[in-house]
Amino acid sequence: MVTCTKCGMQIDKSDKFCKNCGTTMATRYVKHFARVRMNEEDFVNNINKWLWENDRLGNIKCKFDYDSSLGFFVNKFKLTGVVLEFEVFDSAIVNVYGIDIIDETSFFSHMDKDELLYEWKQNNSDTEIVSVGGGTHHRGDSFSAASGIGGTQSGKLYVFYKYRRKK
Ligand SMILES: [Zn+2]
Secondary structure, eight states, rough: OOOOOOOOEEOTTSSSSSTTTOOOOEEEEEEEOOOSSSSSHHHHHHHHHHHHHHHTTTEEEEEEEEEEEEOSSSEEEEEEEEEEEEOOOOOOEEEEEEEEEEEEEEEESSOOOHHHHHHHHHHOOOEEEEEEEEEEEEESSSHHHHOOOOSSSEEEEEEEEEEOOOO
């Protein structure tokens, strides 16, 4: 049995439509990308290439897997894998999906996730953010930690976005 995404009715896996509300039952697929001996940029570029080439995939959800390791100055997130969940359509869909990495370090100014995303959005105004991974981190003395000023601020965010395909 599967659950109708629209009305929540339990229906048979083999049914093409929901008997209750008529919604077409799409099959969702999962693809797992694991980063092995590759830097983050190359890893993300490979996934973006795969997304670009597989233009019939839609309603994509993205989950980022990452480790957090204590560096000398900053606490950095390291992307270890990406899980994509999607539906397959008969022809190319209108949206293009992609992943971007926001990587910022600052020694004085406060930094938070919303600000970084806001800045990113200013430079990518035609996109819509679908999901975000990673985070921000602060290292410094107790005063700067309490005030959020000074010390080392670092942020590394993984952004899964979509935009309309240009004709
Ligand atoms: Zn239904």
